[in-house]
Amino acid sequence: EPEVTQTPSHQVTQMGQEVILRCVPISNHLYFYWYRQILGQKVEFLVSFYNNEISEKSEIFDDQFSVERPDGSNFTLKIRSTKLEDSAMYFCASTGGTSENTEAFFGQGTRLTVV
Amino acid sequence: DQQVKQNSPSLSVQEGRISILNCDYTNSMFDYFLWYKKYPAEGPTFLISISSIKDKNEDGRFTVFLNKSAKHLSLHIVPSQPGDSAVYFCAAPGGYNKLIFGAGTRLAVHP
Numbered sequence: 080e081p082e083v084t085q086t087p088s089h090q091v092t093q094m095g096q097e098v099i100l101r102c103v104p105i106s107n108h109l110y111f112y113w114y115r116q117i118l119g120q121k122v123e124f125l126v127s128f129y130n131n132e133i134s135e136k137s138e139i140f141d142d143q144f145s146v147e148r149p150d151g152s153n154f155t156l157k158i159r160s161t162k163l164e165d166s167a168m169y170f171c172a173s174t175g176g177t178s179e180n181t182e183a184f185f186g187q188g189t190r191l192t193v194v
Numbered sequence: 195d196q197q198v199k200q201n202s203p204s205l206s207v208q209e210g211r212i213s214i215l216n217c218d219y220t221n222s223m224f225d226y227f228l229w230y231k232k233y234p235a236e237g238p239t240f241l242i243s244i245s246s247i248k249d250k251n252e253d254g255r256f257t258v259f260l261n262k263s264a265k266h267l268s269l270h271i272v273p274s275q276p277g278d279s280a281v282y283f284c285a286a287p288g289g290y291n292k293l294i295f296g297a298g299t300r301l302a303v304h305p
Contacts, residue, residue, distance in 0.1 A: 085237075185239065
């Protein structure tokens with residue numbers, strides 16, 4: 080069964096450093112997303128990406144964040160200068176359809192720890 | 195943003211009995227709802243969905259009920275199994291591109 084894959088599974092970084100979280104969405108999917116879950120809290124939407132551009136972003140997704148689809152398969156989330164409060168699980172997701180009523184498939188997540 | 199609410203953070207059920215997980219929403223424009231299941235150290239996995247044109251959708255042991263007038267939906271799992279122990283999230287599409295999740299309910303099914 081096709082799946083969304085994320086690397087690394089766990090990333091530890093020092094405050095102020097840049098990190099890049101990587102995702103390979105399902106190959107024929109069109110919409111790509113990043114969500115995050117701070118420990119003990121809800122899963123929060125960060126950004127959606129379609130047709131090689133951001134289609135929507137949340138208030139969390141400030142200038143420190145950026146996304147890129149550098150080739151036909153990878154989808155990356157970059158945090159330019161990490162803060163302690165960026166520590167969370169980051170989930171990549173993709174959907175295939177153009178209908179709003181299409182379930183998103185999630186990767187297994189990257190646990191980011193900022194120290 | 196509390197458009198999707200799961201007010202019970204946890205639920206404990208005996209194996210074989212019914213688990214009922216509840217979800218409330220405030221946005222009457224929502225017309226589609228999804229339930230996701232999440233194990234520790236894994237991403238959410240899609241479980242079941244329901245469109246607002248229905249009041250019930252069933253898939254094996256899982257049934258979702260929707261009460262539009264009350265803005266309430268529930269997920270029933272029967273019979274509950276230990277492998278069902280996970281966090282369950284209710285979600286709704288918040289516009290064209292994103293899912294709005296509830297806070298989740300941690301279900302523990304014990305023998």
